[in-house]
Amino acid sequence: MSDANRCQSMMMEFDGLLLDYSRQRATVETMDKLLNLAKAAQLTEKISRMFSGDHINSTENRSVLHAALRAPKDAVIKADGKNVVPEVWNVLDKIKDFSEKIRSGSWVGATGKPLKDVVAVGIGGSFLGPLFVHTAIQTDPEALESAKGRQLRFLANIDPVDVARNINGLNPETTLVVVVSKTFTTAETMLNARTLREWITTALGASAVAKHMVAVSTNLALVEKFGIDPNNAFAFWDWVGGRYSVCSAVGVLPLSLQYGFSVVEKFLKGASSIDQHFQSTPFEKNIPVLLGLLSVWNVSFLGYPARAILPYSQALEKFAPHIQQVSMESNGKGVSIDGLPLPYETGEIDFGEPGTNGQHSFYQLIHQGRVIPCDFIGIVKSQQPVYLKGEVVSNHDELMSNFFAQPDALAYGKTPEQLQKENVSENLIPHKTFSGNRPSLSLLLPELTAYSVGQLLAIYEHRVAVQGFVWGINSFDQWGVELGKVLATQVRKQLHSSRTQGTALEGFNYSTTTLLKRYLETSSEPQI
Numbered sequence: 001m002s003d004a005n006r007c008q009s010m011m012m013e014f015d016g017l018l019l020d021y022s023r024q025r026a027t028v029e030t031m032d033k034l035l036n037l038a039k040a041a042q043l044t045e046k047i048s049r050m051f052s053g054d055h056i057n058s059t060e061n062r063s064v065l066h067a068a069l070r071a072p073k074d075a076v077i078k079a080d081g082k083n084v085v086p087e088v089w090n091v092l093d094k095i096k097d098f099s100e101k102i103r104s105g106s107w108v109g110a111t112g113k114p115l116k117d118v119v120a121v122g123i124g125g126s127f128l129g130p131l132f133v134h135t136a137i138q139t140d141p142e143a144l145e146s147a148k149g150r151q152l153r154f155l156a157n158i159d160p161v162d163v164a165r166n167i168n169g170l171n172p173e174t175t176l177v178v179v180v181s182k183t184f185t186t187a188e189t190m191l192n193a194r195t196l197r198e199w200i201t202t203a204l205g206a207s208a209v210a211k212h213m214v215a216v217s218t219n220l221a222l223v224e225k226f227g228i229d230p231n232n233a234f235a236f237w238d239w240v241g242g243r244y245s246v247c248s249a250v251g252v253l254p255l256s257l258q259y260g261f262s263v264v265e266k267f268l269k270g271a272s273s274i275d276q277h278f279q280s281t282p283f284e285k286n287i288p289v290l291l292g293l294l295s296v297w298n299v300s301f302l303g304y305p306a307r308a309i310l311p312y313s314q315a316l317e318k319f320a321p322h323i324q325q326v327s328m329e330s331n332g333k334g335v336s337i338d339g340l341p342l343p344y345e346t347g348e349i350d351f352g353e354p355g356t357n358g359q360h361s362f363y364q365l366i367h368q369g370r371v372i373p374c375d376f377i378g379i380v381k382s383q384q385p386v387y388l389k390g391e392v393v394s395n396h397d398e399l400m401s402n403f404f405a406q407p408d409a410l411a412y413g414k415t416p417e418q419l420q421k422e423n424v425s426e427n428l429i430p431h432k433t434f435s436g437n438r439p440s441l442s443l444l445l446p447e448l449t450a451y452s453v454g455q456l457l458a459i460y461e462h463r464v465a466v467q468g469f470v471w472g473i474n475s476f477d478q479w480g481v482e483l484g485k486v487l488a489t490q491v492r493k494q495l496h497s498s499r500t501q502g503t504a505l506e507g508f509n510y511s512t513t514t515l516l517k518r519y520l521e522t523s524s525e526p527q528i
């Protein structure tokens with residue numbers, strides 16, 4: 001840290017963002033070696049294969065083109081020989097038109113009232129990204145103004161408690177339900193959608209579905225089968241992975257209903273700016289590439305299994321949960337893209353909370369316990385500044401004092417000698433010593449707007465892809481989520497037959513049988 005040249009070489013600026021990775025445990029030589037590793041892993045070729053629509057998701061035989069979702073209208077991005085950008089913009093234009101109708105009140109509900117509240121029903125990638133963006137911009141003055149009088153809620157969990165929370169205080173007459181599911185087969189989403197359909201039809205009659213329910217999916221046949229008018233369905237494509245789908249109708253529709261399309265378009269533009277940077281900037285100045293390589297360095301070379309995502313912004317409270325899916329579902333793999341067992345671990349355990357809250361919770365472990373590389377994310381200009389007369393600093397300066405202090409506390413630590421000089425009693429010196437040399441990086445955003453939220457999203461999406469490319473895995477499939485679903489089907493069947501016909505438990509091990517028995521005997525579930 002005392003080598004200013006080294007530090008200077010580890011700072012990167014792009015489109016208003018400033019990245020400082022000088023507190024990584026890396027020398028200039030380390031960076032050269034990581035860039036060589038990128039070359040050896042054919043990173044350039046892999047990135048260009050992604051953008052040119054090759055089927056790099058080989059286990060599902062699909063292209064990976066989420067960048068096309070935010071490409072300018074005149075861009076040409078091909079999947080299977082066909083330019084997909086016009087299709088993308090068809091849907092965006094349809095969303096613009098529909099959201100304006102809802103927001104202006106020209107589209108009304110079954111009883112003639114404008115629809116001012118929206119419940120988006122979806123889970124995983126059909127939930128976390130939109131929730132993150134919604135939470136991030138809802139206190140931005142422009143977004144706040146454009147959302148006046150409206151509410152956007154998200155129903156994800158199949159827990160009936162989540163249904164209760166979501167409909168609490170809402171009137172079906174003024175509510176629009178958006179069912180969001182790439183496949184339109186996800187058990188939780190479909191049951192929640194049927195539950196809200198029931199809520200609407202009980203209050204307003206069966207014909208109200210046409211006015212109160214719309215859908216986002218790649219599977220338009222199933223949307224129609226569910227009873228939603230195909231004209232009220234917003235498409236996307238199998239070249240968009242669920243966890244990379246927030247820039248499709250998955251995010252753009254609910255967010256446009258809440259904030260208007262023009263705000264959401266800025267979010268798309270921010271993401272697109274990073275797409276271009278990622279595609280065209282030499283690796284030594286390429287923010288997603290540098291971040292991806294540093295994560296590989298931390299995981300595979302230094303052996304740190306986790307990464308903490310620590311935004312000093314309450315508006316970014318849903319960023320870590322979103323990145324958990326983007327990163328852990330993408331890179332938590334056991335075999336290479338060719339199906340060979342990997343001789344090293346891939347992926348990392350992502351977690352995080354906004355600062356300063358995290359400081360009063362798990363930072364103890366990060367300072368004196370396990371070494372966890374940290375991403376500190378700070379914002380220069382607050383969305384909601386407060387400055388109390390007589391206070392030393394503004395509230396945002398108070399927050400940011402911590403953002404600037406924590407990385408140095410981790411990097412420098414505190415030695416027993418320093419403590420002795422402070423006359424700390426001998427018995428407490430080991431407890432108050434900080435080993436230091438704990439890596440972090442800092443990302444400073446000029447402000448938190450729809451545009452910069454788009455930038456932040458795309459940086460992490462591409463960073464995760466870079467990690468997967470270097471590790472040689474397929475970051476775009478998720479076979480690991482299937483087994484649990486299959487076993488749940490077996491349990492569902494058993495619960496049904498036990499409850500309706502009193503069928504004895506069969507086919508489960510001792511442990512599961514005991515638990516199921518207890519559940520069936522004592523639960524107060526209504527009998528079907």
Ligand SMILES: O=P(O)(O)OC[C@H]1O[C@H](O)[C@H](O)[C@@H](O)[C@@H]1O
Nearest residue numbers: 124125126181182183186242481
């Ligand atoms: O959008 P859906 O098809 O309903 O899928 C929702 C989620 O389902 C699965 O659990 C996948 O692992 C996720 O990647 C996906 O986002």
